[in-house]
Amino acid sequence: MRSDEATHINHDRNVDKTVKYAKLILPILGISLILGTVVIALSIATLMKVNKKADEILYSSEKSIIISKAAKPSESTLTASIRIDEVMTYLNELQRIAIASNGTRAVNTHGFNATLDYIVNYLTANTNYKVNKNYFYVRDFAIG
Template sequence: MRLRTILNCVWTRFVVRPRFKVLGAIILIFFIITLVKVNSKVDRPLDKHNGPKTNAKTRQQSPNEFLYESIRIEDAMNHLNELQLIAKVSNGTRAIGTPGFNATLDYITNYLSDNTNYKVTKSFFSVIGFALTNDPVLISSNNGITRNYTYSTEFSTADFYHVAYSASVNITDFTQLTAVPNGGCSDDDWQETNPSPADRVALVRRGICSFRRKIALATKYNVKAVLLYNDGISPDRVSPIEISFTQENTMPILFLSFTVGQALLNSTQNAPRNTR
């Protein structure tokens, strides 16, 4: 089994407001601060039966108790509903670099400015984005039979899908495919791969370890490109899925359906019939 693939993508720089990790921390702190502020204004009722114990020593309330008694689920739900509304009017997303992300930040900073004494400031920085320049192409050749696989954003009909922050590759000549056993999660898996994965396209099944672990090992063993494929252990693990790597990734990667991945695996195991 030999493969040709063309995957052209571009990494662009754009200016966005604070990162997800920072935003997540702001949201959590924001909920706690604002809820405590609102609820601390509510006077607690006195015990009607015993009245205030003026002679008793007042017990010091711990910070955890104060926060616990101050947070109200209805207030938290109101904020979550506002965030969901932002996503709804922002094409279903509040991801970084989108209008929904900026609207989320505006909602948080405006609320803090209006309801607390905090001085809120914003800082801006560059983030690398990912986009395809054109749809990727995947072609196989086995015993003289060539197949062009279907790329689609409709996962139910797609044979494969791109991976965010994949490196670009343009393999114009057919390159031999090799299947990595046991999910490709250990050095033993890659060292036992036959033929050797070096300078070949590696077929790697989903499962056992993280995708990042698989790609780290593929990089270590000088693979030309990686074809991940779903494991088919349940109906929702048959179609290709959308995954993302970090901007440091240097490996070309595509994600295949279980059906396509299994068919390619079978072809690699039928060595006498493979086209070399």
């Protein structure tokens, strides 16, 4: 019976150690969980505050740019010089070019080149702009 008693005593000691460790580990895990939650909450609050401040700075700079660009009244001479019938004439000419070019004015088509010629000729004849053509390579592509 002595070996049974020794085994029983060793088993009781192991149970006592396990209970002692459990009593020590559970509060540590609880405190760690609480501290981790607090750190995450503070990080989120800080990031929200920084993001809000960055948005305010960005918005205020955009607002000042918009205000400076909108210094002219809406009834400026430029606005008054645009007439709908003239705009429709330009659009109808672009549509005529597209129809004559199989319904397209896409890059690498005759319609594209005819559109460029129309714009260059119009600006040269009707404005004091100096128009320069710069040629560059455009890779072939498929529409679809």
